[in-house]
Amino acid sequence: MGVPKGKRSKSNNRHRRAAQKLTLPGFSVCPQCHGLKMPHHACGQCGSYKGRVIVEKAAE
Template identity: 40%
Template sequence: MAVPKKRTSKQKRDQRRANWKISPPNVTRCASCAAPVLSHRICPSCGTYKGKQVVQVAE
């Protein structure tokens, strides 16, 4: 079974753990209605995706 040869210092341990940070969501504008939309999702306000009508939205 693998055993570490040397003890990992607190600095190295904390540097490794520091990469677990949250990133903001990719919010873009809809091409047809300019509403904020998450990337690779159907626009919730107009129902389009990549310039095509995908879902009929009740108004």
């Protein structure tokens, strides 16, 4: 098995985590309201999916 040659610095870890923060599996960005939403689901904030509004929001 490959073994890491040295300890990764806190700085290196934080740089990487900052870059991948929003791309973790389980979330994607809504093109309508730019909020986080579940992939392959209608958006929880604006109710849109694939550019169309699927779920009408009553509180508007």
